Amino acid sequence: MTDELDQLKAQFRAEKDIRPRPAAKAAGIEAALARYDKIFSKRSQGTARGLRLIERVRGLIRGSTKMHGLKLSHGLMAGASLAVITLVAVNSGLLREAPTLPSTPSLDQESSTIPEPTTLEKKDEPAKTAARQAAGENEALKDEEIEPAFSAPKVTAESDAVSGYLQKAPSSFAVTAPADERQIYYQDQGRDKFTDIQTNPVKIARDEPVSTFSIDVDTSSYSFVRGSLNQNVLPQKDAVRVEEMINYFPYDYAGPADRAVPFKANVSVFPTPWNADTRLMHIAIKGFSLNGQEKPKSNLVFLIDTSGSMDSPDKLPMLQNAMKMLVETLGPEDTVSIVTYAGSAGTVLEPTKAKDKAKIIGSLDRLMAGGSTAGAEGIRQAYQLAEQSFDETGINRVILATDGDFNVGITDPEELKSFIERKRDTGITLSVLGFGRGNYNDEMMQTLAQNGNGNAAYIDTLNEARKVLVDEVSSTLFTIAQDVKIQVEFNPDTVSEYRLIGYETRMLKREDFNNDKVDAGDIGSGHTVTAIYEITPKASKAKLNDELRYGAQNSAAVTGADEFGFVKIRYKLPGEKTSKLISQPVKVS
Known part of the structure; x- marks a missing residue:
């Protein structure tokens, strides 16, 4: 039993030469080229002079076949390939042509203008009119004009410009969010509060030779002042605490050798930058630095x-x-x-x-x-x-x-x-x-x-x-020393006057220095603390106070003739109740 497919296969096997006949192939290609020429005959291709592009392709195919003696089938295959390439090139050229967009006609003045809203008129209510007439009012009622709720702007449409292949982008415009959708933050009220500071006065060394204060390791004053200046605002006067401005920065002071003594004090004297007739006594403290293993939980x-x-x-x-x-x-x-x-x-x-x-x-x-x-x-x-x-x-x-x-x-x-x-x-x-x-x-x-x-x-x-x-x-x-207090005793024979720069809110009484129940500042691991006195030497012409005419003149000190003063520091180790003492003299030279 055979079907139609078997019959078709048998016919193909009977044929000795199943290749397409050259004459039939040539006729088919000629018909295709003629059809293409008919479809695109109205569109100009190539240059204005000479044959159209399709005629050049035909000549190229025929000329190449004659010159090289190629078989017709080979020539037709090459011609078909060139035709495909040519069609792609032609179509690509067509796509690259800039489209001609019709311009939007401009609206004339009349059509582009929104009519002004008609003036609204409000009539008296009938009851009100009747009441007036009953009262004998003969004056005619006049309509009351109401101002229009808005003034309509004139709108003019403009044609869109075309540049190249892209339409010109519309101009940008601002979008305002509704009031109820805007992010509203708390508004500052200008109610910053600072402790009232009275600047430390200049003191006479013979009358008040001892100065006592607690250390201060805070730095909030500096960052607050900086934040104010960054906003072009002058900070409040009491916001400026000089000791915190100085202690904000780290200093390379010499530290203690071990943890047994939690910090080391360094005292030195320098010329005053703003006054050649005074000196600055610089007291520096460097705390012991804990490593990772020593840090408590x-x-x-x-x-x-x-x-x-x-x-x-x-x-x-x-x-x-x-x-x-x-x-x-x-x-x-x-x-x-x-x-x-x-x-x-x-x-x-x-x-x-x-x-x-x-x-x-x-x-x-x-x-x-x-x-x-x-x-x-x-x-x-x-x-x-x-x-x-x-x-x-x-x-x-x-x-x-x-x-x-x-x-x-x-x-x-x-x-x-x-x-x-x-x-x-x-x-x-x-x-x-x-x-x-x-x-x-x-x-x-x-x-x-x-x-x-x-x-x-x-x-x-x-x-x-x-x-x-x-x-x-x-x-x-991590605290390494608690209740740290500093007390300086000045030598009246070498120092005439002195003043402590800053620490106004940390001043202590003289008797508080030895009282372990009085609280003071703490020092953390690696902390640096700086305190500065401006002192006026005995022979300096910068003294602000004259010597007393009738005041009793004490005899010169037996010891410390070559010292500006004597510095004492008290502190407690964490967890202890009794303080320890560190002291050292301040030499004149």
Whole structure:
């Protein structure tokens, strides 16, 4: 049984030569070229002179066949290839021609103008008209004109210009978001508060030969002043604390050889740059630097202000990034807790090991600003968490981050100071990070930091956050000496007058120096502290006070004739109750 396919195969096998007949192939190609010539005869190709492109192709095919004696089939194959290439080239040329776009007709003046709105008229109500007529009003009622609600602008359409193949882009225009969709941040109120500072006066060495003060390692004044100047604003006078401006920078002072003595004091005398007749007594302290193995574990509680006043890019968002930087510096066994306060205090993160950084950072990312400020309640809850995960051999510290305004709770600085002091005695210290401007309460921040045995810093940029919480994290967190006090006794025979530059808020009474119950500043690992006195030598003509005519003249000192003074420094090692003493004379030459 055979089918049609078998029959077709049999016919092909019977044929001896199944190649296409040359005459038939030539006729087919000729018909195709003629059809193509008919279709594209109206479109000009090539140059204006000479044969059209299709005629050139025909001549090329025929001439090549005759010249080289090729078989017709070979010539036809070459001609077909050239024809295909030619068609592609022709079509590509057509595509490259610039389209002619009809220009949009301009609207005439009448058609392009929106008619002015018809003046609206308001008629008196019928009842009102009847009442007037009843009262005997004969005056005709006049229509009251109302000003149109808007003045319609004239709109003129312009034709779109075409350059090359691309239509000219429309001109840019501004888009204003609706008022209810705009991001509105808390507006600063210009309520920055600073402690009133009375500049240290010049003192007569014979009348008051002893000067006593606590060290200050805070740097918030410098960064706040810098932030003000960067905004072309002069800072408040009391915002400038000279000692913090000086101590902001690190200095290459000589440090102690071992941890037995936590710091080394360096005292020297230099000429005064602004007065050739006085001298500067320079007291420099360099703390011992702990290495990674010696650093104790940290139990940290972040007490974060999320009140409405923190809703500003330079406040809560910067605070979150700063805290993330601090988390990255912690060891895996350190502990972190987070408490917020805004209207009511709340625990955002229970004590968590720092090795779970994702959980800690996630808690920071979820913080939002809003509500009033109940700082006192937040402080109580933060100390409770610190006590919950208290480490006897580690650092237990609450880090308060805020713009400094406490609207609800303990607003009396003295009452809040007492609370912080009581918690300090239990081994939990307090540091303060300030953010933002216009609502910054530096006075309260300084009170909390000083009485919490911590430090205060102002964060105005991410670089400042990195400096305080990354580069200087050891000096910020790890205390090597507590209650550090400095007392200088000047020699009246060599020094006529003196004044302490800065430290106005850290002055102590003379008897406080030997009283270990009086609190003073702490020094962290690797910290540098600088204190400067300007002294007037006895024979200097720069003296501001004359000698007393009737005053008793004391006899010259038996010892110390070649000394400007005598420097004493008291400190306590962490955890100890009794202070230690370091002293050294200050030579004249």
